Amino acid sequence: MEGLSVAKADLTVYVHPSKANKVDQAVRRQLSSLLFTYNELFDGVILAHEFNFKSKHAKILPGLIPYFGVNVKAKLLVFSPRPDMxxxxxxxxxxxxxxxxxxxxxxxxxxxxxxxxxxxxxxxxxxxxxxxxxxxxxxxxxxxxxxxxxVKRSIKRPRGSDFVMGLQDQHSRLFDNIDQSQNLSRPHKARKRTAE
Missing domain, CATH: 2.40.50.140 (Nucleic acid-binding proteins)
Structure with missing residues (x-):
C-alpha cells in the first residue's frame, strides 16, 4: 500500500534521573508515546519504531530536576497519505x-x-x-x-506536544515540554479545606 515510508532520525530523548538505570526502557516508552498520532516533525503518523544509541554518553541538563539527554538513532515507520495515492x-x-x-x-x-x-x-x-x-x-x-x-485530500490533525522528545536542533522548545510533561505525569493530591 502506498503512504508507508521509513524515516531515519537522529533524536535526543530526555530521560528523568530516576530512570538512569533503565535508559533503554525510558527511551522505548518515550518513542512509544508517539505511536498512532500525527507528528509534524515526520509529517505523518508513526506506526512503529526501532532504535539504537549513538553513544554511551548523555548530556545532563541544568535545572531543578536535571534530566539527561540521550542521543538515539531511530527508524520510524510513518504513514503519510498524499493526494492521488x-x-x-x-x-x-x-x-x-x-x-x-x-x-x-x-x-x-x-x-x-x-x-x-x-x-x-x-x-x-x-x-x-x-x-x-x-x-x-x-x-x-x-x-x-x-x-x-x-486519496483526494489529507487532513492533518496535530497533537499537542506533551512528550519530552525531539530532534536535536529543537532544544529550546523541548525545555518547555519538560515542564509540561512533569505536570501531566504527576497525580494531583486533593487537599482538605477547613472552615475557619
Missing part, C-alpha cells in the same frame, strides 16, 4: 451520501457521493445499506468489505 481500507459504515472506511485499523476516511463511481447505486438489502454495481451485480460494497480508493 491508492489506499486500502475496511468499510465500517455506509450511507446514501458516503462510505466510511478504516485504514490500517486506526485511520478513518470518508468517500463522499461525488467521488463514488457512478456505476454504484445505493440500495438497502436485508435491512443494511449497500452500494451495488450496475455493471457487475456481484460487485457489492457493504460493511466489512475491503475496498481500494484514491
Amino acid at each position: 491508492l489506499l486500502e481500507g475496511k468499510v465500517v459504515k455506509l450511507g446514501k451520501e458516503s462510505i466510511h472506511v478504516i485504514v490500517l485499523g486506526f485511520c478513518s476516511a470518508a468517500i463522499m457521493m461525488e467521488d463514488i463511481r457512478q456505476e454504484f447505486k445505493y440500495k438497502i438489502k436485508g435491512g443494511f445499506g449497500t452500494f451495488v454495481s450496475l455493471a457487475h451485480k456481484r460487485h457489492v460494497i457493504k460493511a466489512g468489505s475491503m475496498i481500494r480508493f484514491l
